[in-house]
Each structure stands twice: as C-alpha cells, then as structure tokens.
Amino acid sequence: MKHYSDDDLILYYYGEGRKRVDVERHLDACASCAAAYREIAGTLAIVTEPELPERGDQYGLEVWQRIRHKLPEQDVPWWKFLSTVSRGERLVLLASAAALVLAAFIAGRYLPRQESATESAAGRQAVATPSGATNGDHSVQRQRILLSSVADHLDRSERVLTDIMNTSDSRDISIQQRWADDLLTTSRLYRQDAQDVGEQSVASVLDDLERSLLEIVHSPSKISAADLEQIRRRIDAAALLFKVRVLSEELRQRENAPAASAAPRTSTRKTS
Amino acid sequence: MGSPRSGDRGRDPGLNMDVEAAAVLARARQGDSEAFRALVERHSRSVFRLAYRMTGNEQDAEDVVQESLLRAYRQLGRFEARANFGTWLYRIVANCSVDLMRAKQARHDQARGESLDAVAETPAAQTPGPERLARSAEIDARVREALGALSPLERAAFTLRHYEGRSIDEIGQTLGLGTSAAKHSVFRAVKKLRVALQPLRGD
Numbered sequence: 001m002k003h004y005s006d007d008d009l010i011l012y013y014y015g016e017g018r019k020r021v022d023v024e025r026h027l028d029a030c031a032s033c034a035a036a037y038r039e040i041a042g043t044l045a046i047v048t049e050p051e052l053p054e055r056g057d058q059y060g061l062e063v064w065q066r067i068r069h070k071l072p073e074q075d076v077p078w079w080k081f082l083s084t085v086s087r088g089e090r091l092v093l094l095a096s097a098a099a100l101v102l103a104a105f106i107a108g109r110y111l112p113r114q115e116s117a118t119e120s121a122a123g124r125q126a127v128a129t130p131s132g133a134t135n136g137d138h139s140v141q142r143q144r145i146l147l148s149s150v151a152d153h154l155d156r157s158e159r160v161l162t163d164i165m166n167t168s169d170s171r172d173i174s175i176q177q178r179w180a181d182d183l184l185t186t187s188r189l190y191r192q193d194a195q196d197v198g199e200q201s202v203a204s205v206l207d208d209l210e211r212s213l214l215e216i217v218h219s220p221s222k223i224s225a226a227d228l229e230q231i232r233r234r235i236d237a238a239a240l241l242f243k244v245r246v247l248s249e250e251l252r253q254r255e256n257a258p259a260a261s262a263a264p265r266t267s268t269r270k271t272s
Numbered sequence: 273m274g275s276p277r278s279g280d281r282g283r284d285p286g287l288n289m290d291v292e293a294a295a296v297l298a299r300a301r302q303g304d305s306e307a308f309r310a311l312v313e314r315h316s317r318s319v320f321r322l323a324y325r326m327t328g329n330e331q332d333a334e335d336v337v338q339e340s341l342l343r344a345y346r347q348l349g350r351f352e353a354r355a356n357f358g359t360w361l362y363r364i365v366a367n368c369s370v371d372l373m374r375a376k377q378a379r380h381d382q383a384r385g386e387s388l389d390a391v392a393e394t395p396a397a398q399t400p401g402p403e404r405l406a407r408s409a410e411i412d413a414r415v416r417e418a419l420g421a422l423s424p425l426e427r428a429a430f431t432l433r434h435y436e437g438r439s440i441d442e443i444g445q446t447l448g449l450g451t452s453a454a455k456h457s458v459f460r461a462v463k464k465l466r467v468a469l470q471p472l473r474g475d
Contacts (some may be wrong), residue, residue: 007459014433016440042473043466047415049435053330055320060313067312067338072346074303192378207371211448214425218453230450 009037013044016202046093104249143197147255150190154248157183157209161241164216165232173228174221180213187213202251205243212240296384297357301348304395308345316341319365325435326369328419332376340368366428366446373424411472416470422461425449429457430465 004023011017012024022243027034160179167173191206212235219227235241299307316337323336344364351360419427428447432438438446444454 006463007455008457008463011440011455039473040462040466043469044434044462046411046469046472047419047434047465050325050328050412050416052321052324055317059320060316061314063337063341064309064312068305068309069340070338070342071305071308072342074346074349119426186376215449215453219450220452223452227450227452230444234448234450 002026004033006036006040009033009040012037013041041133088162108249144255146190146193146197146199147251150206151248151251153183153186153190154205154209154244157187157213158241158244158248160216161212161235161244164228165235167228167240171223171228172221172226173216173219177217177219177221180216184210184213184217202247205247208238208240209244212238216229218233293357294353297351298353300345301351301353308348312341313356313360318358319361322362322365322436323369326366326431327373328416336365336368336372339372340365343368363446366432367448370424370428370447373427377424414469414472417466421463421468426457426461428465429454430461433458456475 004026007021008017008019012020017023027037156179160176160183163176163179164173167176187206187210191203191210194200194203194206212231214232215234219231223231296307296310300311319337319340320333323333323340324330327333327336328452333368340361347364351357361427366436419430422430425447429443429449431441440458441451442454443449443458444451447454449457
C-alpha cells in the first residue's frame, strides 16, 4: 500500500493537491496515515487567528497624516521617461548609452584587473582599527574592503545565476543549489554591512539577489521544467543579472577611485 | 444588485464607483497626492489587517502600513492600469512584512539565541503541564512564540495559506517565489509548528 507523505497531507488539509479523492480513500483505509493526518490537523487547529487590534473609521486619515509629509518622488519607468523626450533627445540618449557600453567593454577588456581576493572574514578582521588610524581612515578603509568583497560576491553570484539561466535539459540543479546556499549567508552579511554604511542601492540589489538565491536553494534538486522556467522568468523580470553586472562593475570602479569617490553613498535610490 | 438596464447604465452606482476609482487611481499615478490620499483612506485598514497577521505585532504592523504605502506611492508609475490596485498593494504589503521581519531577525538573531529547534528540543519535564497549557492565553502565547520562531519567508507563506486562505500558486505570485519554493516554505512552517506545539496537543 502506498502511503502519503506529510507534505501530501498538509496539502490535503488545505484543500490543495491533485490527489484529494485518493488521499481521502486512503485515509479511511490506512491507520498510520490517518494518525499522521490527525496530528497535522490537530496542530493547525490550534493555530487560530490572532485577535486583530481594532482600527476605527478614521484610521485611513490618521495614516495619511503620518505619511503625507514623507511622500517620496515617484519612480518614472524608462518607457514613460522616453515618451516624454523628443525624438532628437532620444537619439542622443541612445547614442550616449551605446558609447557607455562600448567604453565599459573596452575598459573591461584592456585595463588590468586588480587582484581582490579579500574575503568577508578577512575584511572584517581588517576593519578592526589599526593603532593610530583615525575614524575617517577607518571608515574609508572599511568602505573599500566592503566594495571589493561585494564585487567578488556579485561575480560569484552572477556565475550561479548564469548557470541557472543556461542549465541543460537534465534539470538537475543540485550543484547550483550548493553554490547558492554558500552564497546566501554571505549575501545577508553584506546586505547588513551595506545598510550600515548607507549603501542603500547596494543593499537593494543584494536583497533582490538573496530572494533569487533563496528560491534556487529551496527548489527541488530535480527541478521541473515549469519551475525552472519560473525561476528564470523572475530573474529576467527583475533584470537581476544586469543589475548584478552593473553593480559589480560600478563597485570595482569606485574601489579603484580616489578616497572621496569611495565614500559611502547616502542616496536611497534603488537600482530596481 | 441586478444588471443595469441600458438606459440607466450611466447611473448604476457600482459602475460609477468603478469609474470613479479608476479616475482616482489615474490621478494618483500622475503624482496627484490628494488622489493618493483617497487610496490611503480606502485601503489602510485592510493593509493593517494583513500586516498584523504577517508580523503578529501591532507596532511592526504600523511600520509595515507606513512603509508599504510609501513604497506604493513611489512605484505607482510602474503600476499597470489594467491590474487590480488592491492585489498589487497586497503584494507590496506582504513583501514589506517579509523585509521588516528579515531586518528584525537579523538584529535579534544573536541576542535571541533560541531557535524553534531549540524550543522543540526542550525536555518534556520542563514543558508546562496540561492544566496550565489548557488556558487559552498560554496557548496563544505558545502559538505566537512558535510563529515568531519561523523564518520570515516561512511565516509569510504560512500566514498567506493559513490565515488568508491563499492558494500555493497565489502565495508564489505574492512573494515572488516559484510554486515549488512557496509550497516548501509552507511545509517547513507546518513541520516546525508541529514540533513546537506538540506539547499542546497532549498526544
């Protein structure tokens, strides 16, 4: 007799799953599955709705009063922005963008790449203020270490994402899952660091990255074509690979720039 | 409400309300803050309800309400007019709640030092007796504690499934996860709750 897993029984409890009739019939016949189901249902029955604090009719107005002075600038999507500029300006913009891409490509191709194997742990250790260093020195040093380490981290993440985007038809992603799992904890630490030093746009990209890594880690190793396609679509929709590449490039430039340019960016603008 | 007769179509209150809501939304998308105020007044209570279920804490829920509405205002330009504003806002609130819980968890991770696994490993002799557990306040506290020990994503997925009655597919769409990841988040949450609440069941 084929028994049902706890996961099947949880889905059954919530009225989901494709084999509801089969499960129902099985529960009538199988004492051990029926006992497991009773235990699951018993637990979930205890988790009752918490009592919601009352909010009066004027609550909406109160909320409005709290936020009205904090309303941020509205993001303008690029397609709307393009529609507001004239044809001539659009051509200039496109030409500038093409020139930037070309310049970035040439720089990446011909400029010597700085060795930056600084890892998080080493970085954190190095952050411990050396004797005689001022707070300003300390802050800039910490900033540089963070930039370098995050750029490395983004490069590694990019490889995982690229692998997921191009994985073969066998659809076994266990290797990518192990990489993603390794990167997850580091990603969270860097995101916190970035928030601490006011690098909001870095934190925002790392947050997006963390979600995709989580999704990869929590998917089954033998992933279905549909699920794999969903992960890919979400990576595409969030333009995650693009953001990761651009940010990595930007961080490397700042890492090599004079001290003032490497100072924390306080802008809260998100890359998303 | 019956179907409107063709001659009365312009006077149908439901239709007028839809047209009015669409007009308010269109104005808000163009940056009209008074129009956005109407949206805030209309949706704040439902936003609070979801935020409270997700966070289980009144102050956190208020923070989520505020942050979600500010985020919604910032992103209104990207909202597609054909979509449902309530559904769009719902996603923002759910994700804001996850963000807040993650930030909170990161701050308290080390301080708390007590995971649900640790709670589950508590020897039976140290757990409260059945009489004490029977008291509903104690049960609520234990449930709250167990929910609080879930990861932000597990808690969000569980809340959407258990309290909000959302399907696994809808949970995936709301939290930006694949169906499989959404399903496994719910499974993990239920498994942890089973372990943590086992003493309450008395079996």
